[in-house]
Amino acid sequence: MRIRDLMTEKGKLACVTSVAFLPEVAQRMQEADTGVIPVLDAQHPDKLVGIITDRDIAVRAVAKGVDLKNAKVQDFMTQDVNCISPDVDTLDAARLMAEKQLHRLCVVDNEKLVGILSLGDLAETEIDRAEHALKGISHGAKVEQKKQ
Numbered sequence: 001m002r003i004r005d006l007m008t009e010k011g012k013l014a015c016v017t018s019v020a021f022l023p024e025v026a027q028r029m030q031e032a033d034t035g036v037i038p039v040l041d042a043q044h045p046d047k048l049v050g051i052i053t054d055r056d057i058a059v060r061a062v063a064k065g066v067d068l069k070n071a072k073v074q075d076f077m078t079q080d081v082n083c084i085s086p087d088v089d090t091l092d093a094a095r096l097m098a099e100k101q102l103h104r105l106c107v108v109d110n111e112k113l114v115g116i117l118s119l120g121d122l123a124e125t126e127i128d129r130a131e132h133a134l135k136g137i138s139h140g141a142k143v144e145q146k147k148q
Helices: 022-032 054-064 090-100 119-125 127-147
Strands: 036-040 048-053 104-109 112-118
Touching (some): 022 036, 036 112, 048 054, 090 104, 090 119
Antiparallel strands (some): 104 112
Protein backbone atom coordinates (compact mmCIF):
# COMPACT_ATOMS: atom_id res chain seq x y z
CA MET A 1 0.00 0.00 0.00
CA ARG A 2 1.24 3.50 -0.80
CA ILE A 3 1.33 6.49 1.51
CA ARG A 4 -1.11 8.40 -0.70
CA ASP A 5 -3.71 5.74 0.15
CA LEU A 6 -3.52 6.44 3.90
CA MET A 7 -2.35 10.02 4.36
CA THR A 8 -4.53 12.93 5.36
CA GLU A 9 -4.61 15.18 2.31
CA LYS A 10 -3.49 18.81 2.47
CA GLY A 11 -7.02 20.07 1.84
CA LYS A 12 -8.12 18.50 5.13
CA LEU A 13 -5.22 19.93 7.14
CA ALA A 14 -5.05 23.15 9.09
CA CYS A 15 -2.04 25.06 7.74
CA VAL A 16 -0.43 28.41 8.57
CA THR A 17 2.30 30.59 7.13
CA SER A 18 5.53 31.37 8.94
CA VAL A 19 4.36 34.94 9.67
CA ALA A 20 1.23 33.83 11.56
CA PHE A 21 1.10 34.60 15.27
CA LEU A 22 1.07 31.83 17.88
CA PRO A 23 -2.43 32.55 19.26
CA GLU A 24 -3.82 31.99 15.73
CA VAL A 25 -1.95 28.70 15.51
CA ALA A 26 -3.27 27.57 18.89
CA GLN A 27 -6.80 28.46 17.80
CA ARG A 28 -6.41 26.45 14.59
CA MET A 29 -5.06 23.51 16.56
CA GLN A 30 -8.09 23.62 18.81
CA GLU A 31 -10.54 23.87 15.90
CA ALA A 32 -8.86 21.04 13.98
CA ASP A 33 -8.28 18.93 17.12
CA THR A 34 -4.62 18.48 16.25
CA GLY A 35 -1.27 19.07 17.86
CA VAL A 36 0.67 19.73 14.67
CA ILE A 37 0.23 22.19 11.84
CA PRO A 38 2.30 22.40 8.66
CA VAL A 39 3.89 25.78 8.02
CA LEU A 40 3.79 27.00 4.43
CA ASP A 41 5.73 29.71 2.65
CA ALA A 42 3.70 32.93 2.48
CA GLN A 43 4.84 33.55 -1.12
CA HIS A 44 4.39 29.94 -2.28
CA PRO A 45 1.40 28.48 -0.39
CA ASP A 46 2.13 24.87 -1.36
CA LYS A 47 5.77 24.93 -0.25
CA LEU A 48 6.42 23.40 3.17
CA VAL A 49 8.88 25.41 5.28
CA GLY A 50 8.33 23.75 8.65
CA ILE A 51 5.87 22.43 11.20
CA ILE A 52 4.67 23.84 14.49
CA THR A 53 3.44 21.63 17.29
CA ASP A 54 1.64 22.25 20.54
CA ARG A 55 4.87 21.20 22.22
CA ASP A 56 6.83 23.86 20.29
CA ILE A 57 4.42 26.50 21.57
CA ALA A 58 4.50 25.21 25.16
CA VAL A 59 8.24 24.56 25.46
CA ARG A 60 9.79 27.13 23.14
CA ALA A 61 7.42 30.02 23.86
CA VAL A 62 5.15 29.70 26.90
CA ALA A 63 7.78 28.13 29.19
CA LYS A 64 10.20 30.93 28.34
CA GLY A 65 7.70 33.70 29.07
CA VAL A 66 7.43 34.91 25.47
CA ASP A 67 4.74 37.51 24.71
CA LEU A 68 2.51 35.24 22.62
CA LYS A 69 0.53 38.08 21.02
CA ASN A 70 3.66 39.17 19.16
CA ALA A 71 5.30 35.77 18.67
CA LYS A 72 5.45 34.55 15.09
CA VAL A 73 5.51 30.95 13.96
CA GLN A 74 8.84 31.39 12.14
CA ASP A 75 10.61 31.87 15.48
CA PHE A 76 9.28 28.68 17.09
CA MET A 77 8.63 26.19 14.30
CA THR A 78 10.71 23.17 13.44
CA GLN A 79 12.34 23.82 10.07
CA ASP A 80 14.11 20.51 9.51
CA VAL A 81 11.00 18.46 8.72
CA ASN A 82 11.09 14.75 7.91
CA CYS A 83 9.24 14.29 4.62
CA ILE A 84 8.35 11.39 2.38
CA SER A 85 6.93 10.94 -1.11
CA PRO A 86 3.28 9.91 -1.52
CA ASP A 87 4.37 6.99 -3.71
CA VAL A 88 6.52 5.31 -1.06
CA ASP A 89 5.28 2.03 0.41
CA THR A 90 3.80 2.31 3.89
CA LEU A 91 6.31 -0.27 5.17
CA ASP A 92 9.13 2.13 4.29
CA ALA A 93 7.25 4.92 6.08
CA ALA A 94 6.88 2.74 9.18
CA ARG A 95 10.60 1.96 9.10
CA LEU A 96 11.48 5.65 8.82
CA MET A 97 9.11 6.54 11.65
CA ALA A 98 10.67 3.87 13.85
CA GLU A 99 14.24 4.84 12.94
CA LYS A 100 13.72 8.57 13.51
CA GLN A 101 11.20 8.11 16.37
CA LEU A 102 8.49 10.09 14.58
CA HIS A 103 4.74 10.09 15.08
CA ARG A 104 4.09 11.69 11.71
CA LEU A 105 5.67 12.43 8.36
CA CYS A 106 4.92 15.31 6.03
CA VAL A 107 4.12 14.04 2.56
CA VAL A 108 5.71 16.12 -0.18
CA ASP A 109 5.56 15.79 -3.95
CA ASN A 110 7.85 18.02 -6.06
CA GLU A 111 8.56 20.19 -2.99
CA LYS A 112 4.82 20.75 -2.44
CA LEU A 113 2.98 19.61 0.66
CA VAL A 114 0.30 17.09 -0.30
CA GLY A 115 -0.52 15.67 3.13
CA ILE A 116 0.59 14.16 6.43
CA LEU A 117 0.94 10.51 7.36
CA SER A 118 0.55 9.82 11.06
CA LEU A 119 1.15 6.73 13.11
CA GLY A 120 -2.63 6.68 13.59
CA ASP A 121 -3.14 6.54 9.82
CA LEU A 122 -0.91 3.47 9.67
CA ALA A 123 -2.65 1.91 12.65
CA GLU A 124 -6.09 2.14 11.06
CA THR A 125 -5.25 -0.22 8.21
CA GLU A 126 -1.68 -1.37 8.61
CA ILE A 127 -1.56 -2.77 12.13
CA ASP A 128 1.71 -4.70 11.68
CA ARG A 129 3.47 -1.71 10.14
CA ALA A 130 2.20 0.68 12.80
CA GLU A 131 3.31 -1.74 15.50
CA HIS A 132 6.80 -1.84 13.97
CA ALA A 133 7.00 1.96 13.97
CA LEU A 134 5.64 2.22 17.52
CA LYS A 135 8.22 -0.27 18.81
CA GLY A 136 10.98 1.83 17.25
CA ILE A 137 9.60 5.02 18.75
CA SER A 138 9.20 3.38 22.17
CA HIS A 139 12.66 1.84 22.01
CA GLY A 140 14.14 5.26 21.35
CA ALA A 141 12.32 6.74 24.32
CA LYS A 142 13.67 4.01 26.61
CA VAL A 143 17.23 4.62 25.35
CA GLU A 144 16.82 8.36 26.05
CA GLN A 145 15.56 7.66 29.58
CA LYS A 146 18.58 5.46 30.32
CA LYS A 147 20.96 8.24 29.19
CA GLN A 148 19.54 10.69 31.75
